Structure formats: C-alpha cells, structure tokens
Amino acid sequence: MKYIEAKISVELKKPVHFQYAPELISNYIKEAVSDSENYDYVFSNLGKANSEGMFEYDGVIALRSFSQEFIDKAVKNLLDFENEHFKTKNIYTFTSSFQPINTLYTLNPAFVLIDENIFWTFKSSGDFELLEKLILDDLVEKYERNFGEKLEDVKSFIKIMNIKNEKPFSYMYDDKKYFGYKVLINPKEDEISQKLAFTAVGCGLGHKNKEVGGGFTKILN
Structure with a gap:
C-alpha cells in the first residue's frame, strides 16, 4: 500500500475565508482533471489562516490519492494553470508507503453523512456507534475499490476515538x-484495522473528500 501526494504551491488572486477555500480548491482540481469523479482523493486546506480566518496571499495544497494515474493527470494539468482564484506556482510529489499507525488526526474536519442531506452531529444524532459504523463502512468501500480486495465481516477498526470540538x-x-x-483516532493493531487507517490517510476519513477535502488526515506516531 502506498499513496501519492502532490504539494501544490499557489498564489491567491484574492483573499478567501477558510470555510469557502475548500470549495475553490475542489473546483481548481476538477477544472484540471476532467474525469476526477472516477478517482478517490482528498486535499488539504491552504495552510494556516490568519486571526480572522482568512487566507490572503499564498497557500500550499496537499493532494493525495492511491491512484498514480490521477496524480499524474493533476500534476500535468495544474502546472502553469490558473483560474480566477488561484495561480499555480510549483508542484512536487512524493510517495508514502504503508506504515503502522498509532494515531490519526483530521486536519480538515471529517464530514459524515447519516443520509443524503443530514450530517452526523451531536444535535442531529449523537450516536457514537452509528458514527463509527458510517466511518467504517465508508473506509471498507474505499479500500475495496482502490485495492481490489474484499474485506469480510469487519466489525470495527477503532480502539479509541475523541471528537476534538463541541x-x-x-x-x-x-x-x-x-x-x-x-477527530483523533487510535486504530486497532490488527492488519485490517491498520490497512483501513492507512486508507483514511490516502483518500480521507468520512465523506465529502473530493468536495471539501473532508477528513484530510495526519499520522501522529
């Protein structure tokens, strides 16, 4: 298992708030890769916003996928690319191979859908077992889609999960x-749980990974 990451340095044409930046990043990627819907991927926000929550001048987008083909397309088409919001400055790529994971932390919030229009929140649900099941089911689907291996009867991959904001x-x-x-997650140590945790790093935890970079995750070991 390995994912490919492209670090994309961009110039901002105008300031943007951190709540709106992910949609602009999503559109920037989709403009460059016309068949992006065929791939699993996730991306970071632009970096650290200022005290007012704004990105003003420059940013760095981390784009991850298990698909070398997708990253190659993105890099090729984003070089020298610009739209009304961003101008690409430079790109470099690297590969990260599977490693044991003690802790995952979502740098971007994880967005988890209960149904088509309702996100899991303390107000809409508050059911932690449901939250874990929805996260697990999504990761199993991503793993099977990206690696062509069927996972049978996976009950849980999470040992401890802490939600970091009320x-x-x-x-x-x-x-x-x-x-x-x-969220902060300590995955179980067994092989399948570790593979699912690494899947979350490579293409996002939860839903809306392509739309807003949902669940862009960092390994804390």
Missing part, C-alpha cells in the same frame, strides 16, 4: 453548509 465546523459547498468534526 460545536461542528461548517464548510460551504454549492451554497450548502457541511457540518463536521475534527
């Missing part, structure tokens, strides 16, 4: 609010 973060996409939480 009120959900909200990101905007297509004039709708997405509600999510930053």
Whole structure:
C-alpha cells in the first residue's frame, strides 16, 4: 500500500475565508482533471489562516490519492494553470508507503453523512456507534475499490476515538453548509484495522473528500 501526494504551491488572486477555500480548491482540481469523479482523493486546506480566518496571499495544497494515474493527470494539468482564484506556482510529489499507525488526526474536519442531506452531529444524532459504523463502512468501500480486495465481516477498526470540538465546523459547498468534526483516532493493531487507517490517510476519513477535502488526515506516531 502506498499513496501519492502532490504539494501544490499557489498564489491567491484574492483573499478567501477558510470555510469557502475548500470549495475553490475542489473546483481548481476538477477544472484540471476532467474525469476526477472516477478517482478517490482528498486535499488539504491552504495552510494556516490568519486571526480572522482568512487566507490572503499564498497557500500550499496537499493532494493525495492511491491512484498514480490521477496524480499524474493533476500534476500535468495544474502546472502553469490558473483560474480566477488561484495561480499555480510549483508542484512536487512524493510517495508514502504503508506504515503502522498509532494515531490519526483530521486536519480538515471529517464530514459524515447519516443520509443524503443530514450530517452526523451531536444535535442531529449523537450516536457514537452509528458514527463509527458510517466511518467504517465508508473506509471498507474505499479500500475495496482502490485495492481490489474484499474485506469480510469487519466489525470495527477503532480502539479509541475523541471528537476534538463541541460545536461542528461548517464548510460551504454549492451554497450548502457541511457540518463536521475534527477527530483523533487510535486504530486497532490488527492488519485490517491498520490497512483501513492507512486508507483514511490516502483518500480521507468520512465523506465529502473530493468536495471539501473532508477528513484530510495526519499520522501522529
């Protein structure tokens, strides 16, 4: 198992708030890769916003996928690319191979859908078992889709999960609010759990990975 990451340095044409930046990044990627819907991927926000939550001048987008083909397309088409919001400055790529994971932390909130229009929050649900099941089911689907290996009867991959904020973060996409939480997860040590944890790093934890970079995750070991 390995994922490929492209670090994309961009110049901002105008300041943007951190809640709106992910949609602009998503559109920037989709403009460059016309068949992006065929791949699993996730991306970071632009970096650290200022005290008012704004990105003003420059940013760095980390784009991850298990698909070398997708990253190659993105790099080729984003070089020297610009739109009304971003101008690409430079790109470099590297590969990260599977490693044991003690702790995952979501740098972007994880957005988890209960149904088509309702996100898991303490207000809409508060059911932790449901949250874990939705996260697990999504990761199993991603793993099977990316690696062609069927996983049978996986009950759980999480040993401990801590939700780091009481009120959900909200990101905007297509004039709708997405509600999510930053989470800290200690996965179980067995092989399948570790593979699912690494899947979360390579293409995102939870839903809305392509739309707003939901669940862009860092390994804390």
